[in-house]
Amino acid sequence: MLRSLNARATVVSLLFLAVLLGLWEINSHAPAASSAKSEYELLMGGAEQETRVPPPSAVIERAVEELSDPFYDAGPNDKGIGIQLAYSIYRVLSGYFMAALVAILCGFLIGMSPLMYKSLNPYIQVLRPISPLAWMPLALFIIKDSEASAIFVIFICSIWPMLINTAFGVASVRKDWVNVARTHELSPWRTAFTVILPAAAPTILTGMRISIGIAWLVIVAAEMLVGGTGIGYYVWNEWNNLDLTSVIFSILMIGVVGMLLDMALSAVTRLVRYQE
Amino acid sequence: MKHFLQVQGLAKRYPSPDGKGRLTVFEDANFTVEKGEFVCVIGHSGCGKSTILNILAGLDEASAGTVIMNGKEVAGPSLQRGVVFQNYSLLPWLSALNNVAFGVRARWPEWNKWQVTEHSMKFLELVSLKDAINRKPAQLSGGMRQRVSIARAFATQPQLLLLDEPFGALDALTRGVIQEELLKIWHETKQTVFMITHDVDEAILLSDRVLLMTNGPHARVAESVKIAIPRPRDRNSVIHHPAYYRIRNHLVEFLLSRSRELTDHAARSGENMNTDPAAIPLEVDPSLENSGIPDLALKRRTARAQVIDHLKPTSTSA
DSSP states (O other): OOOSHHHHHHHHHHHHHHHHHHHHHHHHSOOOOOSOOOHHHHHTTSGGGGGSOOOHHHHHHHHHHHHHSTTOBOSTTOBOHHHHHHHHHHHHHHHHHHHHHHHHHHHHHHHHOHHHHHHHHHHHHHHTTSOGGGGHHHHHHHHOOHHHHHHHHHHHHHHHHHHHHHHHHHHTSOHHHHHHHHHTTOOHHHHIIIIIHHHHHHHHHHHHHHHHHHHHHHHHHHHHHHOSSSHHHHHHHHHHTTOHHHHHHHHHHHHHHHHHHHHHHHHHHHHHOOOO | OOOSEEEEEEEEEEEOTTSSSEEEEEEEEEEEEOTTOEEEEEOOTTSSHHHHHHHHHTSSOOSEEEEEETTEEOOSOOTTEEEEOTTOOOOTTSOHHHHHHHHHHHHOTTSOHHHHHHHHHHHHHHTTOGGGTTSOGGGSOHHHHHHHHHHHHHHTOOSEEEEESTTTTSOHHHHHHHHHHHHHHHHHHTOEEEEEESOHHHHHHHOSEEEEEOOSSSBOEEEEEEOOOOSSOOHHHHTTSTTHHHHHHHHHHIIIIIHHHHHHHHHHHOTTSOOOTTOOOEEEOTTSTTSSOOHHHHHHHHHHHHHHHHHOGGGSOO
């Protein structure tokens, strides 16, 4: 008897997984050759079977194999999944934290000053919808370094949600709390750190959470373009190798890492959240 | 004679919605407050009492006139004037203790952590919140939040304490309890208090003097009513004092009719009526027998005020 909702949800989840994997597994196997192969099939050497998506059992086998030694390095085109993910995470985090620094500082400025808000808003609205990869050629031309260009692309795509949320959070801090700071003669710096920052923190963190999600989406595409290392490059490389088992495995790994990044940010959000 | 707080010719005007003229909320407000005095302001909504309080706090700017406290003109907010807002204005991410400590730290930046905590605790104890110090405002009831807010304001020991309808959002029972706590803490600290209220009984219980404002727009501070009931007062005994109903009737009668009549009168006579901008409010002491109110009229007013009492539960003391 399962009373707890969590327990029941887990059972249903596993059921779905089993059904899904089962269907996938069954459909992935070639139907038993009941009749003799056609001439064409004979000519192709039974290649028809090769075009099928690999079954989950193969993916699981590959996952066990890769995850048992994730950090091996056997040359430029043969690195462990751990190394590839580490490269991607390094690029995402460096671009992301640079963006956070700039976005939170500028967001404070924009949020505190209605003049800056109004004068900078048109630029933000134009720059924000630009696909981050559209910056890539310009970045490559100006920076002349593919590694730094990838980081720049992460920087530019993760800056906007943080900038907009910080500005909004700072601008909508309740007047009463600002008045509390004023009647206590707090300096502008102390007001910013002891009243406005904690008051706007949940909104800022929401922006940071959106940004890390976008950054992780974008790094895969950016690394496909830039090449060399990283999970995006890995996916593309395995596609070129026609190793679909590895492609599926790395897609899953992208999902898992993205989820972990989001969970980390959500844990921080919980720390700064307050109830009015 | 030098007064602790002197308000001269204070006025607040906003641009009218059509953009042509100016809308005068109140004007020619002249009054004084002495050191250690507890003064309440009563008036209908829209007469600008909260605006006056915000100007005294330095959070709002007057269109005309000056506020002089302790010989210095008030310009901008200061720790010398503590404010208790109607909506408590506690910082929701800080515990009750830290909210009070926030004020204490701002007032005495040189104090160490231990001194700050000890001083904050003393004031939280005065408002009987010793057991709830680690709770966040969201985990406190409305009455407890307002107690924290009062503790924060008293703990910074300002020269003037401004209370903006501090009990307006509380139920009658809680209000009664916190009123007595406010009296207790006021007796201990000898603060000068300027408080806005809607509640006539609250004003009589707490204050030395009640300033009555006429209706806005073009509101004025019309009367300064002395509350000649000896202290210490408490809610049970104050209503049995012989002067209580004379004072109460005078205040209720002002709110019911004269607050409007005076404004109407001023409006009828228009701009060319030479009201004296320096006119001080009429000083009234209803407790005296010959207070200028005919006995017959007083009786009629008493009857009317009692009827109003039934209709207006919020104005009766719990």
